[in-house]
Amino acid sequence: MITSIAWKNVWRNKTRSLVVISAVTVGVFAGVFLMAAMNSSVVQRIDAAVNEEMSHIQVNNKDFRSSAEIQNIIKDYPHVVSVLESTPGVKSVTGRIIIRGIASTAAKSSGVEISGIDIEKEKQMFTLSDKLIPGTGSFFASITKYNMVFIGEKLAKELNIIRYILTPEALSKLKEEGIPADIISRIDVLKDQRFTSDKKFAKAFEKILDPGEVSKYGWKIKDAAWSYREGSKLILTFLDFNNDQTSAAFRISGIFRTNNDMFEATSLFVPVDELRQLTGMPQGTYHRVIARLDNNDLTDKVTPEVREKLLEYEVLNWKEIMPDLAMIVDFIDQIYAIFMLLILAALAFGIANTMLMAVLERTREIGMLMSVGMNRRKIFVMIMLESIFLSIVGGFTGMGVSEIVIAITNKTGINLMKYAEGMEAMGYSANLYPTIDTQFFITTTILIILTGIVSAIYPARKALRLNPVEAIRSE
Amino acid sequence: MKDYQLAWKNLWRNRRRTLITAGSVFFAVFFALVMRSFQLGAYDRLFKNVIESYTGYLELQHIDYSDDPGLDNSIEIDSSLIDILKQDPNVTDVVPRLESFALAATGSHTQGVIVMGIDPEREDKVLNLSKKMVRYKLTDQARESLKKEPISGRAKKLLDLFSNESYTSDIRLMLDLGINEEDSAKFLPLFRKHASFRNPYLRTGQNGSVVIGDGLSDYLKAGIGDTIVLVSQGYHGTSAAGKYLIGGIIKLPAPDIDNIIVYMPIGDAGELYAAPGMATSAVLNLKSNNDDDIRQTRDRLQKVVPNPMSVKTWQELNALLVNQMEADNRSGMLMIAVLYLVIAFGVFGTVLMMMAERRREFGMLVSIGMKKGKLAKVVSLEMLLIGSIGVAAGVFASLPFVIYGHVHPIRFTGQFAKMYEDYGFEPIMPTMLPDTFYLWQIVVVLIILMIAIGFSTRKIFRMNVISALRA
Numbered sequence: 001m002i003t004s005i006a007w008k009n010v011w012r013n014k015t016r017s018l019v020v021i022s023a024v025t026v027g028v029f030a031g032v033f034l035m036a037a038m039n040s041s042v043v044q045r046i047d048a049a050v051n052e053e054m055s056h057i058q059v060n061n062k063d064f065r066s067s068a069e070i071q072n073i074i075k076d077y078p079h080v081v082s083v084l085e086s087t088p089g090v091k092s093v094t095g096r097i098i099i100r101g102i103a104s105t106a107a108k109s110s111g112v113e114i115s116g117i118d119i120e121k122e123k124q125m126f127t128l129s130d131k132l133i134p135g136t137g138s139f140f141a142s143i144t145k146y147n148m149v150f151i152g153e154k155l156a157k158e159l160n161i162i163r164y165i166l167t168p169e170a171l172s173k174l175k176e177e178g179i180p181a182d183i184i185s186r187i188d189v190l191k192d193q194r195f196t197s198d199k200k201f202a203k204a205f206e207k208i209l210d211p212g213e214v215s216k217y218g219w220k221i222k223d224a225a226w227s228y229r230e231g232s233k234l235i236l237t238f239l240d241f242n243n244d245q246t247s248a249a250f251r252i253s254g255i256f257r258t259n260n261d262m263f264e265a266t267s268l269f270v271p272v273d274e275l276r277q278l279t280g281m282p283q284g285t286y287h288r289v290i291a292r293l294d295n296n297d298l299t300d301k302v303t304p305e306v307r308e309k310l311l312e313y314e315v316l317n318w319k320e321i322m323p324d325l326a327m328i329v330d331f332i333d334q335i336y337a338i339f340m341l342l343i344l345a346a347l348a349f350g351i352a353n354t355m356l357m358a359v360l361e362r363t364r365e366i367g368m369l370m371s372v373g374m375n376r377r378k379i380f381v382m383i384m385l386e387s388i389f390l391s392i393v394g395g396f397t398g399m400g401v402s403e404i405v406i407a408i409t410n411k412t413g414i415n416l417m418k419y420a421e422g423m424e425a426m427g428y429s430a431n432l433y434p435t436i437d438t439q440f441f442i443t444t445t446i447l448i449i450l451t452g453i454v455s456a457i458y459p460a461r462k463a464l465r466l467n468p469v470e471a472i473r474s475e
Numbered sequence: 476m477k478d479y480q481l482a483w484k485n486l487w488r489n490r491r492r493t494l495i496t497a498g499s500v501f502f503a504v505f506f507a508l509v510m511r512s513f514q515l516g517a518y519d520r521l522f523k524n525v526i527e528s529y530t531g532y533l534e535l536q537h538i539d540y541s542d543d544p545g546l547d548n549s550i551e552i553d554s555s556l557i558d559i560l561k562q563d564p565n566v567t568d569v570v571p572r573l574e575s576f577a578l579a580a581t582g583s584h585t586q587g588v589i590v591m592g593i594d595p596e597r598e599d600k601v602l603n604l605s606k607k608m609v610r611y612k613l614t615d616q617a618r619e620s621l622k623k624e625p626i627s628g629r630a631k632k633l634l635d636l637f638s639n640e641s642y643t644s645d646i647r648l649m650l651d652l653g654i655n656e657e658d659s660a661k662f663l664p665l666f667r668k669h670a671s672f673r674n675p676y677l678r679t680g681q682n683g684s685v686v687i688g689d690g691l692s693d694y695l696k697a698g699i700g701d702t703i704v705l706v707s708q709g710y711h712g713t714s715a716a717g718k719y720l721i722g723g724i725i726k727l728p729a730p731d732i733d734n735i736i737v738y739m740p741i742g743d744a745g746e747l748y749a750a751p752g753m754a755t756s757a758v759l760n761l762k763s764n765n766d767d768d769i770r771q772t773r774d775r776l777q778k779v780v781p782n783p784m785s786v787k788t789w790q791e792l793n794a795l796l797v798n799q800m801e802a803d804n805r806s807g808m809l810m811i812a813v814l815y816l817v818i819a820f821g822v823f824g825t826v827l828m829m830m831a832e833r834r835r836e837f838g839m840l841v842s843i844g845m846k847k848g849k850l851a852k853v854v855s856l857e858m859l860l861i862g863s864i865g866v867a868a869g870v871f872a873s874l875p876f877v878i879y880g881h882v883h884p885i886r887f888t889g890q891f892a893k894m895y896e897d898y899g900f901e902p903i904m905p906t907m908l909p910d911t912f913y914l915w916q917i918v919v920v921l922i923i924l925m926i927a928i929g930f931s932t933r934k935i936f937r938m939n940v941i942s943a944l945r946a
Contacts (some may be wrong), residue, residue, distance in 0.1 A: 111587065355493070
């Protein structure tokens with residue numbers, strides 16, 4: 001009964017209630033959506049870390065991480081694998097040979113970490129093979145007599161393997177993409193010139209175009225001029241198992257692109273057998289065994305189990321390897337809660353104001369209700385409920401709208417091209433696909449109800465203090 | 476009665492509503508200011524650290540150096556060029572540097588490092604390097620002997636938390652160990668006795684000696700008096716190698732640089748890299764480090780420097796960092812925008828209610844001869860007053876936090892500190908003192924009020940007096 005009276009009361013002054021409700025709607029929507037967007041960058045970072053860079057759990061020789069010497073191997077590889085595979089929650093296991101070396105081309109050289117991988121296994125376990133840039137070859141699909149290597153785009157750029165050439169095809173592609181003909185005719189002077197870095201290329205067209213055009217079309221022009229000659233070679237230099245310096249030529253099998261510049265610039269993959277042969281590593285030995293779990297939530301549970309069984313090795317999960325990221329994950333719920341609380345506190349002012357108004361203009365009516373025998377507790381509850389309805393209607397609408405917008409943007413993505421350089425340097429993607437835990441909606445609902453209650457306290461007390469006799473006489 | 480008096484009196488006819496509305500503005504302004512202050516303070520600190528421990532505010536470089544950093548893009552800085560540069564009113568000194576990469580080895584450890592050839596005395600004026608030399612280090616031995624001394628129990632406990640930490644100043648050391656100012660005078664001699672070490676800065680003419688970063692020293696497990704071997708490639712592809720004595724250890728506030736830096740006199744660096752008299756860049760020491768002045772100085776100098784040199788500001792030198800901070804800054808601004816949006820609705824709701832509630836009053840006023848324009852003016856003044864009360868209260872309430880936070884910045888410890896350092900930030904959260912961002916809050920509130928005023932004015936002018944009287 002009280003509930004339905006409260007509900008009807010809300011709609012007695014439609015405009016006023018709607019203003020408050022829309023305030024709550026907009027506040028909750030903006031808060032939830034902003035959080036979803038921020039959350040997505042963390043989720044995507046973890047995804048990349050687990051699916052492309054390091055997997056869930058790693059087992060290393062105890063000395064391997066402090067001094068990455070080639071002799072620090074996992075001697076009993078079959079044992080480690082069988083322990084991992086027999087642990088519940090572990091999905092698949094593979095070994096890697098990991099050595100430090102220098103990659104060089106005729107023009108440049110750069111320090112890298114060379115991973116020898118089992119092609120078939122890694123293809124199943126990781127998504128790195130999907131990150132191949134179309135048109136740059138394959139993830140070790142073709143069989144050749146050469147040594148093959150899979151490298152990141154950033155490294156390829158640093159080694160001048162990727163160049164920028166405005167070929168006639170690139171120009172016609174730009175035309176198709178709707179770049180104004182006048183711009184294309186102006187950059188035509190750069191046709192068929194070879195630029196060894198994107199900065200040099202950018203500098204060249206920045207001289208021709210004005211800044212507005214550069215920011216609008218610059219990345220499209222760069223994209224079109226991006227050029228790579230298949231079958232390019234590079235030399236890898238490293239110390240072999242006897243600490244002798246060894247060099248070997250490798251042909252590039254494919255180039256991958258991720259959102260992590262550091263990883264792209266320093267990681268390079270070759271088939272494990274090739275690397276074993278070149279380094280003279282004993283058969284059946286590896287530096288690292290990596291394991292994928294059925295799902296990420298198992299990480300904290302499985303790690304200690306494995307660690308206990310493999311005491312002579314170093315067992316680490318991704319959270320321990322990247323404590324900074326783990327920390328963000330642990331704190332992110334609190335950060336959301338604080339931010340939502342701030343928004344809701346701001347909303348509480350509006351709700352309180354409206355409720356106060358509603359109580360004051362109904363002084364006479366409330367006095368009447370009291371004098372015909374409605375007890376004070378019920379009046380208190382009625383006002384509380386009105387306030388909760390205001391916040392809940394707004395809150396649910398807001399959450400509903402944000403759910404829809406999140407679902408849409410999750411498909412289309414939000415592109416922060418402008419900040420790509422900075423974000424990718426830290427390993428974060430500039431393409432956000434907003435997503436949020438269901439848990440967050442539950443927390444938000446609780447917070448919204450609390451907001452309704454807190455903002456009604458003052459108006460409700462005001463109503464309780466009314467003296468029925470005076471209240472009835474008031475205008 | 477004057478309009479503003481009327482407005483002021485009206486405000487207090489419904490005290491609660493005025494206070495709640497002003498309260499909501501206060502709330503938004505207060506949080507926005509404190510949040511912005513921390514955020515901007517963090518950026519400011521970060522940039523200052525990088526600028527003051529590395530790039531300087533303005534640099535002279537070879538035109539291709541930023542795209543292709545290397546000795547082959549170095550420049551020759553002779554006295555005639557220095558004279559030209561010094562003629563600029565904002566330039567006080569030109570300090571050449573020769574910077575390149577090398578592989579540093581000590582015993583069994585190797586690490587890629589940046590070798591920075593500097594003019595020790597003049598560079599000190601730019602980067603204050605001599606003040607950043609490590610003065611105390613809480614080594615295992617130092618901590619053991621300190622624990623035997625009569626220092627407070629809390630400090631003893633904290634000693635372990637900061638094991639192996641290095642300090643460049645008494646203040647930081649005392650702050651970390653939770654020792655207050657009175658006690659520090661008593662305890663400092665003890666720390667001097669056990670935890671300090673002789674650590675001289677570079678001197679011109681003292682050849683063969685280098686100063687390395689504290690992080691690098693930890694990594695290489697090499698201290699003062701040890702030998703470090705540098706191997707690299709010199710000018711025009713010559714091979715470069717040299718053996719140096721570690722003369723001192725420096726702690727730079729930017730961990731990224733601290734972990735890989737080796738300073739040596741520029742003469743030594745020129746010899747090592749077979750590039751005597753050359754420089755990869757020259758830092759211009761300025762009178763005013765204000766952003767506008769820097770830009771103007773750059774524009775002026777750009778016209779006088781010979782080809783192929785170019786003058787770059789710290790923003791251009793740290794483009795990546797500027798971009799990262801910009802992205803972060805945008806997310807902070809978005810949060811505040813949401814907060815203000817909500818407040819705007821609140822203010823709007825109040826205005827709506829007030830207009831409805833006072834319809835009869837307004838009708839009466841107009842019918843006894845008050846001009847609608849004057850009425851609208853009084854109502855607008857009321858709203859401006861509410862907004863001003865909120866803004867003023869917000870500004871005043873934020874000041875103690877902001878000022879305290881600036882004088883005693885929050886310092887993170889433990890895992891938080893580690894996270895910050897992993898990202899290359901100093902684990903410290905200072906606030907930014909009131910600046911233009913304070914003005915922006917006022918502007919935003921004014922915009923919100925203008926919308927509300929527009930609404931109320933329109934309502935008043937469209938009011939039908941007869942029906943309003945009957946309301």
